[in-house]
Structures are given as C-alpha cells and as structure tokens.
Amino acid sequence: MKGLLIKDFNLLKKRGIFLLVFIVGYTVYQLGTFNMEWAVGFGTLMIAMFSLTTITYDEYENGMPFLLTLPIRRNDYVREKYVFGFLITTVTWILLVAACFLFDIMIWRKDGGDFGVKLVICAAYLVFVYFLISLQIPLKLKFAERSGIVTTIVVVIIGVFCSIVYIEFEYGVNFLELGLDWNAVAAGAIVVLLALMLVFYRWAVRIMEKREF
C-alpha cells in the first residue's frame, strides 16, 4: 500500500498543484466575506474530489491491468484509495481550520467568539466529505466516467427525501419541539454513517474483486 500511496502523492504533487492554488485563493476570498466554515468545507470537498480522480489516472490508457500485476492485491488497492482520500482530506481540513481560525482570531475579532459552533459546522463538512469519498470510490470503480451521473442521481434522491422531511416538519421548526436528545441523535447519525461507509468499502472491494481486465 505504501507504494500506491507514494504514486498518488506524486500525482497530487504534479496534477493537483493548480487545485491547491485554487483552494488557497478561494479560501482567502471566502475569509474576506466572513465565511470561514464554507471556505473549510469547499476546500476539503475539492481535495476529496481530486483523491477520486487518481482512479481515473490509474485507468488512463488501460493502466489498471498493469498496476494489478504489481505486488498488491485488489483489496489493497481499494484500501489505499480510502486511506489516501481520508488522509489528504483530513490534512487539508486541519490546515484550513487552523488557517481560518487564526485569521478569525487575529483579523476579525481577537476574542475567540463562537468557535465551538463554527468548529461543529466545519466537522460536519468533514464528515460529509468522508461520506462522499466512501460512496464515490465504489461508484467510480463500477461506473468509471459515468459515476458523476450516478452520484448526482443519488444526491438528488437524498436531497428530495430531506426536503420532504424538512417541509413535513414545517421547515425545521418542529424539529426543535420534538425535545430530542441532540447529542444522542448526533451519536446515532455518526454510527449510521460509519456503518454506511463500511458497507460502501465492502462494496468497493467486491466490485474490484469481480472486475476483469
């Protein structure tokens, strides 16, 4: 797996440099508009998307069969994609959060402010990106270039479902009146997300093991 990680980091270094410059530029722009949470979320999402394009690079000019003749097994390949994706998104997230919070302290207010809420929102973005990576890897392995369409369909379905629920609860107002233990709800949501991510990982391994080259 170490060899594959080295390859993907080299790809990031060579092909992702413009993306990194773009993320830095966009973050600076968003900081100027007092929108640090979105800056963190967007930058993390962009880098996650790049981690997925490494699969496309591996497939370029039918490169995958040769890659799989190297001393790796198919599940190693899948595992490496998850590790690489989570690793670069986590590092990017930490750097962006640190940069944005420092900016917040030193330039905007200098009093600390509502950092707790902001950090929770940033963390929610990170969890969402983890979820997206977990879902996209099997889709990318299964549908290649068409994975974008499939993801859009999945996201639209989830969006419609959430909208219906949201409208049903009178635009979220009734949520608060339910008197739920929100810590328990958050913990439950994390457990469900982790379970789904595990399902997606297993699905990706299965797709890879069944694939013929």
Next chain:
Amino acid sequence: MVKLENVKKQYNDFCLDCSMEIPKGQVTGIIGRNGAGKTTAFKAMLGLIRIDGGSVELFGEDGRILSAKDRERIGTVLADSGFCGYLTIKDYVPMLAAMYKDFSKEKFVSECERMGLPIKKNIKDFSTGMKRKLQILTALSHNAELLLLDEPTVGLDVIVRDEILEMLQDYMKTEERSILISSHISSDLEGICDDIYMIDNGKIVMHEDTDVILGSYGLIKATRSQFEKLDKTYILKSYEADFGYNCITNQKQFYLENYPDIVIENGSLDLMMRMFLQK
C-alpha cells in the same frame, strides 16, 4: 513454475481452452495469430480475468489467490497496458522501491538512462518503443524468478529488440528462473526459447522443443513428378504450389538421405505457423 490445466474462459465469440506448463530454468514461447488467445492466457495466469474452469498454479499456489509476496517474484510486460502516462520514471522509482524489496534505484535509473529513457519526462510523451523498454526494465529490475512477457518486442526496432533479447538471455544466466514470452516475430522466439506453444482460436495446437522444430522439421519443395514418387509416411501437410507441391515434414533427415535431388528447407516457426494455422 506455472501450470495451466484445462483453463477455460468463454467470451461471446471466443473460448480459451488450454493447458500449458512453464518449467523452472526454461524460456517458453507462445506464438499465434492476433486474437488467438495469447493475451487471454497471460491474463488468466496473472489473475486479471476470472476463469470459467480449470486451474492456474504459480509457484505451486493457486493463481487466483496469489499473495503480494508471491507477486513480487513475477515481472510482467502486458501488450496493452502500462504505467500511468501522467507520471515520470523519477516519480515511479520510489513507488517501485516501496513495493519490491530487491529493487535497486541506482541500477534501475542507470539502466533507463542507458536505454535512452528520459527520467523526468511524462511517460505519456514516450514513444511506443520507449514505453515498452520501460516495462521490460521494470520487469527485470527486482530480481523476479518468473517473467511473463506479452509481446515485449512489439514496436521496437531491430537493434533494441536484439538488446532486449540479450538482456533476457543474461537474466536466464541465474538458475531457477523462467520466462514465458509471446511474440509475433518468430525469429525473436527461435533465438531465445527452449520450447514453443502454438495457440489458435483459444486452443494449443502444438507444443514442441525449439531444437526439434529447427532440427527435425523441414519444408520439402517437390515437383509434381517428385511428389508422386515421394514416400509420404512422414509428410504432415502438403499443399499445391506453382512448381508442384510444398510438403511439411517432421523427419527432414529421412528425406535428405533418401531424396538428395529434392530441395528441403530447414524448419522454422514461420513454417510451423503455416502448417498449423493456414486453413
């Protein structure tokens, strides 16, 4: 070292159904027309396709569940697949070093330079021949016990081809190593292989030692009257030509001794292909 037993793979209009063995210390060739099943056989050995029947054994293990450690013992060149073009040799060196414990960075880089491969250029900008050379050097770079080379000399000029074949001969100087090599260029295989498999339409139609092919087989060129008098016991195939008949035999010496007036050409892989593959 490698054993394929009744390996079957069905595609829409093609069926691979073959058995073959690559013993230790030998160079085995596989020859056949385009689409005959050579690449499919390689893919079956490397676990790149799921076989419908039979078994594949590498180093005595089931080829389908070969460990990463066993894969380290194999060097591969595939006809239609290679490194990602968006990276350079310099980018790939640390990856290979992390994957193969016997990989020598310095030796690999110096070999690449010797073969005229630019270290810092994107591989997608390499010519077909350069890409092929890189694959061969990679296969040879980590002290593999087995080389599986599917069309390694395709796209290479005659000078580089000779150089590559020489490298393969050097590789075989270490005992207990084996090579399976396929090629369209019969002279490449004649010069290096100990035995040859011929594949047609997914099936092995011939397996013979190269020495036997070159020593015992021959092409008899007989006029019509010579053909009528010819003892046809050892004639494997004959077909009409402008001057009379072309006859393929596996007992060249018998006809050389008994028919001194008849022209007999030495056996070759091209001759074998004509005999087994010409409809």
